[in-house]
Amino acid sequence: MNNQESSESQELEQLRMEYAEMKARLDRQEIINSNMIQMSINRGVNSIRNNRWIGFPMLLILFAVFYGLSRSLGLRLPFFIVTLVFTAAIVVGNYFRLGRLDSAALSAGPTRQFITEIKCRRVQQLRWIQIMLPLFVLWLGYFILEVMHTGRQGMDLYIIIFSLSVGAATGLFISFRTHNRIIAFYDSIIAQLDLSGGVK
Amino acid sequence: MENKELEFTKLVIGNKSTIYSVCYMFSKDKDQIEDLFQEILIRLWNGYESFRGEANIRTWIYRVCLNTCLDQERKMRKQGERVPLGTDIDLFEGTDDRVLQTRQLYSRINRLGLVDRGMILLWLEGLSYDEIAAVVGISVKSVSVRLFQIKNKLKSIKS
Numbered sequence: 081m082n083n084q085e086s087s088e089s090q091e092l093e094q095l096r097m098e099y100a101e102m103k104a105r106l107d108r109q110e111i112i113n114s115n116m117i118q119m120s121i122n123r124g125v126n127s128i129r130n131n132r133w134i135g136f137p138m139l140l141i142l143f144a145v146f147y148g149l150s151r152s153l154g155l156r157l158p159f160f161i162v163t164l165v166f167t168a169a170i171v172v173g174n175y176f177r178l179g180r181l182d183s184a185a186l187s188a189g190p191t192r193q194f195i196t197e198i199k200c201r202r203v204q205q206l207r208w209i210q211i212m213l214p215l216f217v218l219w220l221g222y223f224i225l226e227v228m229h230t231g232r233q234g235m236d237l238y239i240i241i242f243s244l245s246v247g248a249a250t251g252l253f254i255s256f257r258t259h260n261r262i263i264a265f266y267d268s269i270i271a272q273l274d275l276s277g278g279v280k
Numbered sequence: 281m282e283n284k285e286l287e288f289t290k291l292v293i294g295n296k297s298t299i300y301s302v303c304y305m306f307s308k309d310k311d312q313i314e315d316l317f318q319e320i321l322i323r324l325w326n327g328y329e330s331f332r333g334e335a336n337i338r339t340w341i342y343r344v345c346l347n348t349c350l351d352q353e354r355k356m357r358k359q360g361e362r363v364p365l366g367t368d369i370d371l372f373e374g375t376d377d378r379v380l381q382t383r384q385l386y387s388r389i390n391r392l393g394l395v396d397r398g399m400i401l402l403w404l405e406g407l408s409y410d411e412i413a414a415v416v417g418i419s420v421k422s423v424s425v426r427l428f429q430i431k432n433k434l435k436s437i438k439s
Contacts, residue, residue, distance in 0.1 A: 106297035
């Protein structure tokens with residue numbers, strides 16, 4: 081029995097030596113060159129993180145659109161200000177949340193601590209959407225009240241409601257898509273790092 | 281090339297055999313090794329940009345390599361593809377008894393679970409228990425117990 085165990089231990093040690101020899105052979109071969117590394121560097125830009133800048137030009141466009149709408153429909157100044165503050169909060173929030181994805185992917189700190197941090201960020205992201213969704217509904221109500229206040233009727237009212245529906249659906253789609261991508265990103269990191277979850 | 285890119289290139293070339301070996305352990309053919317290698321390079325570069333040196337760079341490289349391989353394999357399992365590991369590639373040259381024995385043991389390692397395979401790989405790489413604990417994120421004592429169990433498992437798996 082002892083002989084067998086000793087032989088198996090030798091096998092493992094043998095494998096370790098073979099492994100070291102194999103690595104030495106690999107070191108002598110040109111597995112990779114600078115060009116291949118350069119290509120990887122170019123491909124390695126995080127597309128999600130880069131999206132964080134898109135919100136700022138969109139904010140300017142929204143400013144112009146709402147200013148135009150306010151003037152043409154006769155919407156009041158407080159509504160215009162509320163809309164801008166709400167939109168700016170979303171854009172700035174997105175900028176910071178997407179920017180954090182970088183350090184999330186790259187932290188080299190202790191794994192356990194890092195996984196805990198990522199899980200916290202995931203919860204924060206879920207809370208963000210839970211807060212923003214009711215606020216969006218409130219803003220929608222405010223918008224409808226504001227449109228009713230202008231006293232418009234008939235075709236004018238339908239056009240405004242149609243535009244509002246399209247705009248709201250687009251905004252919601254973009255927000256949920258970004259939210260889902262962030263959540264998926266955090267989930268993938270947790271799945272990647274939580275190696276010890278598989279250790280029973 | 282910028283300084284940072286040069287440093288990164290040196291780092292990759294200095295660790296190419298480690299990266300390749302990890303890919304080999306988690307791949308079924310050469311194409312998959314190349315894909316994994318590429319993916320690891322991308323993740324290493326993304327990480328290198330803001331690597332703060334809070335951990336040993338070697339530990340960090342192992343962690344990125346292992347996590348990338350495990351992630352890829354999990355994805356493949358979700359897609360329903362069974363991965364017959366390490367069948368097409370043979371990095372152990374020669375046909376004498378010693379090499380054949382090693383090859384058999386290597387194929388037994390490939391039949392271990394994902395995490396077990398990762399841990400035995402780190403042990404083969406010559407990492408200390410402290411370093412393995414840092415990569416996997418468990419205590420040093422757990423590493424010791426786990427490696428003991430893995431070695432026993434290896435013995436029980438028939439070639």
